[in-house]
Amino acid sequence: MSKKESHSTSHEEQFEIAIVGGGICGLILAIGLLKRNVKITIYEQSQSFREIGAGVAFTANAIQCMRLIHPGIVDALKTVATSNGNPDDPNDYLQFADGFNQKEDEESKIIFKLYAGYRGFEGCHRAHLLDELVKLVPDNVVRFCKRLDHYVDPGDEGKLKLYFEDGSTAEADAVIGCDGIKSKVRRILLGEENPASYPTYSHKSAFRALIPMDRAASALGDELARNQRMHLGPSAHLLHFPVAHQSLLNVVAFLDDSTERSYSSRLSEPGSKQEVVQAFASWGPTVRTITNLLDDEMDKWFIFDTNDHPAPKYASGRVCIAGDAAHAASPHHGAGAGIGVEDALALSRLLELVTESMEKGGRASKQEALTAAFAAFDAVRRERTQWFVGSSRMICNVYELNNAETGNDMDKIYEEIKWRSHKIWHFDIDGMLRQVEDQYKGKLDGDNIPKSML
Known part of the structure; x- marks a missing residue:
């Protein structure tokens, strides 16, 4: 890992984000926030960064999201990526x-x-990509062997307190759970008795x-x-x-x-x-x-x-979940990692907007601005990502000739795969960024933040 110093700003209203989970989604988000001078700490339960599984692929749309988060992420991907056929053609x-x-x-x-x-289908080994992403993250923002037990939100202008299974604690102004399909942050956010807290x-x-x-x-x-x-x-x-x-x-x-x-x-x-x-x-x-x-x-x-019990919300106050922690999908579209990259871009822009709000000295407090940012993320990202989870289940039945609408009719199968794939690949990135900005500015009015988010 590089020895670069972490980015920071001396502004008295600077805030710190705790990212729980250091997989591909967590690292890409961390890289995006560091580029935008947001102070972060990554809490990873393992002894080092590691990825499970083998191959992962990204479409051209997901790669464009990476570029907007930080061009270095695309460089990291290109170092390990493999295109179909002849690399020159x-x-x-x-x-x-x-x-x-x-x-x-x-x-x-x-x-x-x-x-x-x-080059709309770039495949790579998960571990190889992770190794390259790690080079963009300073050593001093990572804490290993930190398995989250619970967190406490004081409900005022104070920091949230994180408690880990090893008995240690930490503080942050906000928490983002990128801790995967068995997310502890999701279980705390939604409640231990909520079926949506668990994958099926x-x-x-x-x-x-x-x-x-x-x-x-x-x-x-x-x-x-x-x-x-x-x-x-x-x-x-x-x-x-x-x-x-x-x-x-x-x-x-x-x-x-x-x-x-x-x-x-x-x-x-x-x-x-x-x-x-x-x-x-x-x-x-x-x-x-x-x-x-x-x-x-x-x-x-x-x-x-998470198809059987979708999360009813991705955020509560200054805590939110992203990537597989929010919307783990079966892998049949081959785009789950790319959807997580979209999340990372949305959150990077929203927390950049919070920084801008603080620097302008607006009437919203740091807590209110962070709450509004996460509420905007929930409002913009939940519909698309939960559609994706359902579509990933459904398309498997299409591939396996078990879907009642398409059966074994190859023309119908083609049309079904085509429109669903295009909805994923041809995502309006600029439109999403406009939406998150509009939602954030609207929710700063206070009355527009649902009570469930506070």
């Missing part, structure tokens, strides 16, 4: 194939594809693996191995795309799982190649070839999300 399409009905003597055929924009099981499991590209290309051919492909079929689907500068093929196989699991269950466990091979035994030869490339032992992930 990237394939800017997401491609969908019928993985089930392929005959033995046929090549895997694309049934339709979607243009995602120039989607009854889908995902087997994740990384295959050396030379092995993949030898078995599948360069064109297929080095380009993203979604293989559709009955009650399962399989996705792959290149990562690590085309040196690895990231493979994810999605299967039904009828078992009941609670939020306190482990999110993953060791899985076996045999389980995947057996599940796809009746599929076409391309998918069977991919499953035979898998290692004997691999990770099996259980997919939880």
Whole structure:
């Protein structure tokens, strides 16, 4: 990690934000706030920054959000990102194939594809991206081994107090929970007895693996191995795309799982190649070839999300939640991290507006300004992000020919995937920024802040 000094301002109304959680969303938010001279401290429960899972991808729209947060984030992504196909002439399409009905003597055929924009699908390994983002965060703003137990809001102009499981405490003017799908901040904010405080099981499991590209290309051919492909079929689907500068093929196989699991269950466990091979035994030869490339032992992930019990609010007073802590989605749109980046941009702009309000010496107190900022975030971000959670569940059924509206009609499947993907990819970033500014300024009137936010 770099030894840069953290940004700060000497203004007497300076405020400090506690970011709980140091994953990709928390780090990107931290980088955005530091750039805007907002004082922050990151509280991470692990001994070091780490990311679980393997591949992650970002669309052109998400990358533009990164650029607006801090251009260095885009530079970090480009250092580790891998585009489809030839890096000098990237394939800017997401491609969908019928993985089930392929005959033995046929090549895997694309049934339709979607243009995602120039370099509109940048894949990378989560841990590699995290390593690059860490370089943009000063050492002196991070506290490791800090697992939040609870926080206390004094309800006046005083600071919030955070209590950690190791017995230590900290203070901050506001708290942002970026602590993921099992968010402790969400549980405190919504209440331990609220079903929305906990993720629920989607009854889908995902087997994740990384295959050396030379092995993949030898078995599948360069064109297929080095380009993203979604293989559709009955009650399962399989996705792959290149990562690590085309040196690895990231493979994810999605299967039904009828078992009941609670939020306190482990999110993953060791899985076996045999389980995947057996599940796809009746599929076409391309998918069977991919499953035979898998290692004997691999990770099996259980997919939880917040679809069944959406959070009724993302903020209360000077506490809010963002990213997976607010709206964890199943991964079937491949855009959950990008939606979290949108959150980080919205919060970066809102807290920049708070700084501007304090510097102008407006009538609102620091507490009122921070409360208004988080209320504006809730007002602007909740509808889109909760639509995304529901759409991520629904699109899985489309991929697996289980949706009543689309069935196995490939024309209908294409149209459903197209409009939902475009709603995610063609998001009006400038419009969101105007909305958060308008909402913030309106809520500074006081009467416009819902009582539930105070």
